[in-house]
Amino acid sequence: MFEELYQEALNRKQNPKEGSYTNYLFDKGLDKILKKVGEEATEVVIAAKNDSLDELILETNDVxxxxxxxxxxxxxxxxxxxxxAATRVGKQSRLAERKEIDTY
Structure with a gap:
């Protein structure tokens, strides 16, 4: 699935299509793209906290x-x-070296 999204984005970058939202993002540049990634990631967190599977699925696809x-x-x-990813397979996490995540 992610590969298809990536290939579609790559295709739009190489072959712009008028009216394409993907091309709109490329035209607006990195700052706009980063803003959208941040917004969508936040919406994934909210969906998960709201315990809404439908919303989580939607927002995960967006991110x-x-x-x-x-x-x-x-x-x-x-x-x-x-x-x-291949360099991480089978590696043991060093949990003792990780900072604790505060929960509210």
């Missing part, structure tokens, strides 16, 4: 879409993500 646009804008390939 994945905007992340794909960001990655294309910055020239990050899916292969680079795969390579990084």
């Amino acid at each position: 994945l879409y905007h992340l794909s646009v960001l990655l294309v804008e910055k020239g990050v390939t899916l292969e680079a993500l795969r390579q990084e």
